[in-house]
Amino acid sequence: DGGITQSPKYLFRKEGQNVTLSCEQNLNHDAMYWYRQDPGQGLRLIYYSQIVNDFQKGDIAEGYSVSREKKESFPLTVTSAQKNPTAFYLCASSIVGLAGAGAKNIQYFGAGTRLSVL
Amino acid sequence: EDKVVQSPLSLVVHEGDTVTLNCSYEVTNFRSLLWYKQEKKAPTFLFMLTSSGIEKKSGRLSSILDKKELFSILNITATQTGDSAIYLCAVPMDSNYQLIWGAGTKLIIKP
Numbered sequence: 001d002g003g004i005t006q007s008p009k010y011l012f013r014k015e016g017q018n019v020t021l022s023c024e025q026n027l028n029h030d031a032m033y034w035y036r037q038d039p040g041q042g043l044r045l046i047y048y049s050q051i052v053n054d055f056q057k058g059d060i061a062e063g064y065s066v067s068r069e070k071k072e073s074f075p076l077t078v079t080s081a082q083k084n085p086t087a088f089y090l091c092a093s094s095i096v097g098l099a100g101a102g103a104k105n106i107q108y109f110g111a112g113t114r115l116s117v118l
Numbered sequence: 119e120d121k122v123v124q125s126p127l128s129l130v131v132h133e134g135d136t137v138t139l140n141c142s143y144e145v146t147n148f149r150s151l152l153w154y155k156q157e158k159k160a161p162t163f164l165f166m167l168t169s170s171g172i173e174k175k176s177g178r179l180s181s182i183l184d185k186k187e188l189f190s191i192l193n194i195t196a197t198q199t200g201d202s203a204i205y206l207c208a209v210p211m212d213s214n215y216q217l218i219w220g221a222g223t224k225l226i227i228k229p
C-alpha cells in the first residue's frame with residue numbers, strides 16, 4: 001500500500017528535551033512538507049523540501065529542524081528552543097517532477113503525531 | 119499579502135440538512151483551489167478546481183469556483199453523521215509548491 005507513515009502517533013516531551021518525529025513515504029514523491037495544526041488555526045508550514053539534501057523554512061521554522069538525506073524520509077526535530085510545542089504535526093508529500101501542473105499542487109498527508117509537553 | 123478565508127468557522131446542523139461552506143481567496147496569479155476533508159487525523163483530498171463555473175461532484179459533495187468574485191463553495195446534500203469533519207481549502211502560492219491554507223470549517227452533524 002502506498003502512503004505516508006508518521007510515527008509515533010503520540011509523543012510527550014520533557015522540559016529541555018529535543019524530540020524527533022518520523023515521516024516516511026513510499027509514493028516516490030519529490031516534495032515533502034511539515035505542518036503544525038493548532039485548534040482553529042488551520043495548517044501552518046514549518047519546513048518543506050523539494051529534493052534530497054535541500055529544504056526551506058516555512059512560516060514558523062523557529063525551534064524546529066529537519067533533514068532530507070533520503071527521498072522517502074523527512075524527519076522533524078522539535079528542539080528545546082520551541083517553547084510551545086504542544087500541537088498536532090502533519091507530514092505531507094507531493095509530486096514535483098514531470099507531473100502536470102495541477103497534480104503538483106495536491107498534497108497527501110500522513111495520520112499525524114500529537115505532541116504534548118510533560 | 120496572499121490569504122485564504124473560510125466561513126463559517128464552525129457549523130452545527132441536523133442529519134439530512136444541506137450545508138454550504140465558503141472559501142474566499144486573494145492570491146497572486148491564482149491557478150487552482152483545493153478542498154480537503156479532515157476527520158480525526160490526515161486531511162484527505164476532495165476536489166481541485168481550476169475553472170470558473172464547472173462543478174465538481176462526488177456523491178453528495180459538490181464544489182464550484184467563481185474566479186471573478188474570488189471564492190469557492192463546497193455543498194454537501196443530505197448530510198450524514200459521517201460528514202462531521204473539518205473542511206479545509208487551500209490555494210497554491212504563485213512562486214513555489216506551497217499551499218496557503220484557510221483556517222477550516224468545523225462541521226458537526228447531529229443525528
